Amino acid sequence: MSMLNLTYEVDGDDFTRAGEASSAVKKRLRSLGIPPEAIRKVAIALYEGEINMVIHANGGTIDVAVDPDKITMTLKDTGKGIADIKKAMQEGYSTAPDEVRNLGFGAGMGLPNMKKYSDHMEIDSTVGVGTTVYMEVYL
Amino acid sequence: MTPVEFANRYGLEVLSTGEGETRQIKGIYCCDLLSLVMGRAKEDDAFFTVMANVNAIAVGVLADVACVVLCEGIRPDDLALQRAQEQDVTLLLSKKDSFQTALDLWKELQAQG
Numbered sequence: 001m002s003m004l005n006l007t008y009e010v011d012g013d014d015f016t017r018a019g020e021a022s023s024a025v026k027k028r029l030r031s032l033g034i035p036p037e038a039i040r041k042v043a044i045a046l047y048e049g050e051i052n053m054v055i056h057a058n059g060g061t062i063d064v065a066v067d068p069d070k071i072t073m074t075l076k077d078t079g080k081g082i083a084d085i086k087k088a089m090q091e092g093y094s095t096a097p098d099e100v101r102n103l104g105f106g107a108g109m110g111l112p113n114m115k116k117y118s119d120h121m122e123i124d125s126t127v128g129v130g131t132t133v134y135m136e137v138y139l
Numbered sequence: 140m141t142p143v144e145f146a147n148r149y150g151l152e153v154l155s156t157g158e159g160e161t162r163q164i165k166g167i168y169c170c171d172l173l174s175l176v177m178g179r180a181k182e183d184d185a186f187f188t189v190m191a192n193v194n195a196i197a198v199g200v201l202a203d204v205a206c207v208v209l210c211e212g213i214r215p216d217d218l219a220l221q222r223a224q225e226q227d228v229t230l231l232l233s234k235k236d237s238f239q240t241a242l243d244l245w246k247e248l249q250a251q252g
Contacts, residue, residue, distance in 0.1 A: 016218055019197030023226065026201065036182075036203075043201040044177055051174075104173035104190045113178040 002065035002072075004032065010050050012058030015103055021062050022047040032066065034139065041137045042071050045117040048110045049075040049133060055096050055105065056080065057131065073118075073135045081127040089115065140164055140247050142185065142206035142229045149243050151208070152232040154220060159229030164205045167244060169237045173198045180204055185244055187237040191215040196222045196230070205229065210237040 006028060008021035026043045046062065053060040057079025065072040082088050089111050096106030115121050118135035125131040142159035145151065153159065165183035170176050171190045176198050180186050186204040188195055191213045199207040206229035209215060214232065215223070223230040233240040 016193050018194070019201065022201055023197070040182060040201075040203050043203070047197065047201045048174075048177060103192060103194055104171060104176075105194070107172045107174035109172075109174035109178055113174070116178060 002067050004028070004066040006062075006064040006066075008062045008064075010053045010059045010062060012054060015054060015100075018050050018054045019047055022050055025062075025064050029066070029071070034066070034071070038071065038137050038139055041117040041119075042073065045114045045135050045137070046073055046075075048113045048117075049073070049135075051105055052110045053077050053079070055100050060130075067139075069139055070119075071137045071139065073133075073137075075133045075135075076130070077132075078130040081129055081131055082123065082125040083127050085123050085125060140244075140251060142208075142231060145185075145244055145247065146231050148247070149233075149240070151240070153230075154209075154215065154232055155223040155228055155230040157206075157223070157227040157229035159206055159231075162205050162229070164244065164248065167241050167248070168204070169241050177202055185241075187241050189213050189237065191219060193219040193222050195219065196226065196228055199223075199228045199230075200226045206231055208233055208237075208240060210235065210240050 029039045057077035060077030063074040091112045092108040094108035100106040119138045120136040122134045164185045168180040168184040169187040180202045182203045183205045208231045212234045
């Protein structure tokens with residue numbers, strides 16, 4: 001059992017609320033005295049995940065587990081899945097619609113940023129079933 | 140230099156103070172593609188953009204920049220302003236473009252050494 005478990009529901013199609021879960025996690029981690037650099041990594045990785053869920057999957061669930069040696073994030077959705085994970089991991093590759101680009105997203109940096117800011121990441125995705133992303137940030 | 144000192148010296152409007160009276164600006168990042176900003180802006184940077192929506196504020200919070208500087212006189216919508224105030228994000232408004240505003244700040248940062 002972890003020291004602390006947090007769960008958030010992410011609304012689909014609501015860009016104005018994207019970031020709420022990440023901000024809430026950031027606050028909790030701060031109150032626990034987690035080092036600022038680790039908090040920043042978690043916040044960025046989670047926010048990108050949140051945005052992805054809003055753009056591509058009509059929302060989903062975020063679980064965050066805090067342990068003495070690491071923070072584990074599990075982002076689970078039942079969206080359309082990722083057909084080609086290798087391609088999706090390339091910077092600049094994006095399947096986001098134009099209205100998303102107008103908001104400043106959809107530059108094909110989401111998954112690459114998640115990989116960059118987490119110390120370990122795994123993606124499990126099935127087309128038509130959904131995607132689960134696991135990320136760890138070591139403390 | 141703090142964001143509020145910068146705003147006062149160059150005539151920027153302070154829309155939300157946040158920690159802007161105490162936090163020191165250490166660098167500059169200019170970009171309107173928020174996905175890039177998330178990955179590349181550094182902590183304590185001043186982030187210059189014309190993207191005056193609530194997502195720019197969220198990026199400011201999560202990337203932990205020193206302040207968000209909206210340029211070209213583009214005002215935030217009510218939701219973005221409200222979110223900045225709630226989340227203690229320092230939000231400044233410049234009438235000049237990103238380059239000119241960032242150049243002013245850069246000179247100040249250079250002068251400080």
